[in-house]
Amino acid sequence: MKTIVLNASPRKNWNTAQLLKAAMAGAKSTGAEAEYIDLYDLNFTGCRSCMLCKRKDVKRCHCYWKDELSPVIDKVYSSDTLLIGTPIYFGRPTSQYFAFMERLRFSSLSYDDYSNYFKGSVSVGMFLTMNATKEFYDKLYKEKFEAYADEFKSLNGEVYLYPAYNTLQVDDYSKFNMSSFSEEEKKKVHEECFPIDLGNAYNLGVKLSQSNSVE
Ligand SMILES: Cc1cc2nc3c(=O)[nH]c(=O)nc-3n(C[C@H](O)[C@H](O)[C@H](O)COP(=O)(O)O)c2cc1C
Numbered sequence: 001m002k003t004i005v006l007n008a009s010p011r012k013n014w015n016t017a018q019l020l021k022a023a024m025a026g027a028k029s030t031g032a033e034a035e036y037i038d039l040y041d042l043n044f045t046g047c048r049s050c051m052l053c054k055r056k057d058v059k060r061c062h063c064y065w066k067d068e069l070s071p072v073i074d075k076v077y078s079s080d081t082l083l084i085g086t087p088i089y090f091g092r093p094t095s096q097y098f099a100f101m102e103r104l105r106f107s108s109l110s111y112d113d114y115s116n117y118f119k120g121s122v123s124v125g126m127f128l129t130m131n132a133t134k135e136f137y138d139k140l141y142k143e144k145f146e147a148y149a150d151e152f153k154s155l156n157g158e159v160y161l162y163p164a165y166n167t168l169q170v171d172d173y174s175k176f177n178m179s180s181f182s183e184e185e186k187k188k189v190h191e192e193c194f195p196i197d198l199g200n201a202y203n204l205g206v207k208l209s210q211s212n213s214v215e
Contacts, residue, residue: 002079017085093148121155
């Protein structure tokens with residue numbers, strides 16, 4: 001079983017990365033082979049519209065643009081599980097997340113009949129982190145992010161969305177002009193809720209790997 005883990009947060013050891021590493025540990029505990037990639041370490045852009053993936057008689061589900069993302073797209077299509085995480089930036093996933101998604105999706109889209117060239121199955125766990133509380137998320141973000149998660153249905157596997165709310169953004173709020181946040185509340189959520197999120201992420205990593213190994 002192969003798991004690919006993509007961190008679409010620029011921060012390598014903060015909330016999104018920690019959730020992904022917990023989920024990866026869960027996947028590995030089932031014997032899955034896992035590879036972790038920080039998307040912000042790679043040099044890439046969104047789809048360049050080169051149209052090479054639409055040429056006649058070429059291999060499908062492959063991005064032909066020569067940069068550091070194309071091998072990652074190949075790895076996703078040949079994995080059993082994709083674990084991907086993004087912080088919420090201005091009510092949306094990050095720019096690197098969108099750039100990745102354009103490339104992933106366009107390379108499997110048929111322009112003959114808009115069908116899906118991808119016939120395999122990759123299960124997906126999508127992790128979100130944010131300043132928003134659950135109440136705010138439910139009201140303003142939930143519907144939109146469920147739609148972003150639904151885009152992974154083109155990978156033909158199960159898709160789970162895991163939002164972690166009200167995350168700690170900096171270690172010491174007293175050093176910043178961030179008075180709209182209560183440091184006390186942020187620390188409390190970080191100490192009491194975030195460990196539960198990490199446990200849930202681990203369990204989701206286990207579940208996704210197991211559901212694939214049954215098949
Ligand atoms: C540029 C930027 C925009 C952000 N926009 C939002 C937002 O719209 N809603 C929100 O809830 N949090 C927002 N945040 C907070 C982050 O989503 C939150 O701190 C997240 O946990 C960061 O992930 P990381 O710790 O993995 O870097 C924003 C942070 C940054 C840096």
